[in-house]
Amino acid sequence: MDHVPDKSPQxxxxxxxPITLEIIGGTVExxxxxxxxxxxxxxxxxxxxxxxxxxxxxxxxxxxxxSSASGAAHVEPxxxxxxxxxxxxxxxxxxxxxxxxxxxxxxxxxxxITRPVFWHGELVAYAQAYGHVTDVGGLTPGSVMIGATDxxxxxxxxPPVKIFSRGKVNESLYRLVLNNSRYPTDVQGDxxxxxxxxxxxxxxxxxxFDRYGADVVDGCFExxxxxxxxxxxxxxxxxxxxGEYPFEDFIEIAGAVPQESRKFIRLKVTMIKxxxxxxxxxxxxxxxxxxxxxxxxxxxxxxxxxxxxFRNMLPDTIFNGGATRAISCVLPKGTVLSAEYPASASCRAxxxxxxxxxxxxALGRAIPDGVPGSSDTRSVWGIAxxxxxxxxxxxxxxxxxxxxxxxxVDGSDALNGNVGGRSIPAEFIEAFYPMHVEWDxxxxxxxxxxxxxxxxxxxxxxxxxxxxxxxMHDDRLQTQPWGINGGxxxxxxxxxxxxxxxxxxxxxxxxxxxxxxxxxxxxxxTPGGGGSGDPLERDPATVAEDVQLGFVSQQxxxxxxxxxxxxxxxxxxxxxxxxxxxxxxxxxAVAVFDRGARFAERLAAGDLTQTVSD
Numbered sequence: 249m250d251h252v253p254d255k256s257p258q259x260x261x262x263x264x265x266p267i268t269l270e271i272i273g274g275t276v277e278x279x280x281x282x283x284x285x286x287x288x289x290x291x292x293x294x295x296x297x298x299x300x301x302x303x304x305x306x307x308x309x310x311x312x313x314x315s316s317a318s319g320a321a322h323v324e325p326x327x328x329x330x331x332x333x334x335x336x337x338x339x340x341x342x343x344x345x346x347x348x349x350x351x352x353x354x355x356x357x358x359x360x361i362t363r364p365v366f367w368h369g370e371l372v373a374y375a376q377a378y379g380h381v382t383d384v385g386g387l388t389p390g391s392v393m394i395g396a397t398d399x400x401x402x403x404x405x406x407p408p409v410k411i412f413s414r415g416k417v418n419e420s421l422y423r424l425v426l427n428n429s430r431y432p433t434d435v436q437g438d439x440x441x442x443x444x445x446x447x448x449x450x451x452x453x454x455x456x457f458d459r460y461g462a463d464v465v466d467g468c469f470e471x472x473x474x475x476x477x478x479x480x481x482x483x484x485x486x487x488x489x490x491g492e493y494p495f496e497d498f499i500e501i502a503g504a505v506p507q508e509s510r511k512f513i514r515l516k517v518t519m520i521k522x523x524x525x526x527x528x529x530x531x532x533x534x535x536x537x538x539x540x541x542x543x544x545x546x547x548x549x550x551x552x553x554x555x556x557x558f559r560n561m562l563p564d565t566i567f568n569g570g571a572t573r574a575i576s577c578v579l580p581k582g583t584v585l586s587a588e589y590p591a592s593a594s595c596r597a598x599x600x601x602x603x604x605x606x607x608x609x610a611l612g613r614a615i616p617d618g619v620p621g622s623s624d625t626r627s628v629w630g631i632a633x634x635x636x637x638x639x640x641x642x643x644x645x646x647x648x649x650x651x652x653x654x655x656x657v658d659g660s661d662a663l664n665g666n667v668g669g670r671s672i673p674a675e676f677i678e679a680f681y682p683m684h685v686e687w688d689x690x691x692x693x694x695x696x697x698x699x700x701x702x703x704x705x706x707x708x709x710x711x712x713x714x715x716x717x718x719x720m721h722d723d724r725l726q727t728q729p730w731g732i733n734g735g736x737x738x739x740x741x742x743x744x745x746x747x748x749x750x751x752x753x754x755x756x757x758x759x760x761x762x763x764x765x766x767x768x769x770x771x772x773x774t775p776g777g778g779g780s781g782d783p784l785e786r787d788p789a790t791v792a793e794d795v796q797l798g799f800v801s802q803q804x805x806x807x808x809x810x811x812x813x814x815x816x817x818x819x820x821x822x823x824x825x826x827x828x829x830x831x832x833x834x835x836x837a838v839a840v841f842d843r844g845a846r847f848a849e850r851l852a853a854g855d856l857t858q859t860v861s862d
Contacts, residue, residue: 698779
């Protein structure tokens with residue numbers, strides 16, 4: 249599948265003055281933030297309201313995303329299914345079908361709302377929002393399951409259709425959507441929140457046209473796109489030497505479905521830097537799976553998603569649809585990244601969230617000092633149960649993990665994988681669900697050792713105060729986030745039911761269903777980030793401080809960092825110098841990437857193979 253170029257009008261508009269451009273660009277971003285804030289304040293699903301799993305965006309009349317990309321969906325599904333003459337003022341579209349989304353949506357729980365913006369009878373822009381709602385039907389509560397083998401098992405499938413026509417709601421369709429959810433009240437609140445957010449966004453954009461007129465606003469929209477492309481070409485890409493840089497990583501699917509014999513799915517990319525253009529070629533990625541980890545993506549969506557890896561180089565740049573002018577993707581057909589109907593997709597988060605890590609690995613081959621260690625900050629578990637009032641409830645917890653260490657600073661602790669997301673507070677869990685959080689803390693030694701260590705994961709112990717059915721979906725149960733440039737891999741994830749008891753069960757792969765009883769305990773430890781740089785070069789005083797704070801054990805201080813502490817926790821400089829010299833001589837050359845002991849075990853067992861050397 250070849251890259252699809254942006255065929256809409258391009259080229260910087262020389263008539264746009266910089267002050268007006270900043271005002272219009274700022275209004276676009278503030279409108280997007282206002283839309284997202286309205287969704288957060290008025291939605292009902294926990295994963296949206298508390299976990300912030302939603303996106304909003306503004307598009308120009310050609311369907312180009314002029315606001316921060318943020319993984320936002322496209323409006324092409326509307327443009328491809330409706331003639332412009334059939335789109336009227338007051339229309340609002342709803343859709344969630346990944347196979348009719350032009351690659352912009354990736355699983356059914358993401359209900360998307362698109363509101364065309366009219367000005368003096370002319371369609372001039374689009375406001376759009378989507379969020380991960382609690383449930384849209386399917387085999388299991390929550391509509392996210394690793395064991396689905398066909399998208400029709402995962403919930404209601406909605407093509408782009410009008411839920412409002414000329415300002416009047418389609419009550420039959422509205423009720424149909426709610427009727428297909430186990431938790432219709434939650435979904436109704438989410439749906440209304442998205443519609444109202446899009447209405448607010450449309451009003452703000454219309455105000456720009458009222459104030460400046462179509463020629464000026466359209467010219468500024470075009471310049472916003474070109475400014476993004478120009479920053480990539482002129483600032484970020486010159487830092488990268490021309491060449492081809494391959495990298496691969498693996499998704500865990502062992503035990504997912506009987507039809508799937510593979511234990512791991514390979515994701516592979518080659519970053520090709522040539523002049524002022526970068527191409528990400530995903531040739532070598534494994535074919536689509538029977539398990540629900542597939543994405544029906546397209547090239548433009550992946551460009552908007554992976555452009556985030558250049559954020560450290562361009563901290564002040566708004567990454568929008570203009571990125572497709574400087575970056576392209578090559579996407580072979582029928583892979584887990586370009587799955588064909590009717591592939592299941594509900595548990596695709598681990599494939600999707602691994603993509604920036606994959607491309608960062610490729611970038612790390614070109615500029616190891618410019619890339620952080622790996623992080624796997626989306627660890628998911630949940631429960632379907634009954635609350636104290638006898639109501640059926642569903643809870644999904646997207647727990648954070650450790651960020652990768654960077655060339656100049658340690659990785660952040662307990663990051664959440666969603667863009668702008670957050671973990672669910674313990675107080676909220678205990679107030680509304682039959683659970684008690686025994687503790688939340690940072691697990692010692694979870695961050696990969698390095699000159700700058702990886703961030704620490706999260707250790708959360710849950711006691712169930714009522715029966716229910718839990719699920720657990722994580723993707724570093726058998727592998728670990730890699731370290732870079734001499735840094736060590738971060739600790740992988742572990743989930744244990746009733747630890748330290750005769751009923752202890754340690755989960756080694758993703759599960760969709762496991763009964764739990766009152767009094768059962770679940771211990772979840774999420775991955776730490778990979779380290780950056782040689783741990784033997786970390787400041788011994790910083791290592792001593794980490795030990796005192798409980799971030800690093802004394803055993804790791806000596807074994808990984810070569811730091812010897814005296815009885816008063818002070819650094820013994822002479823013994824430290826001797827130990828570091830001994831460890832350095834014993835280990836030999838330092839690899840660019842370290843994937844950790846778990847990966848080495850799987851490699852030795854023949855469960856996976858490498859096509860690219862670390």
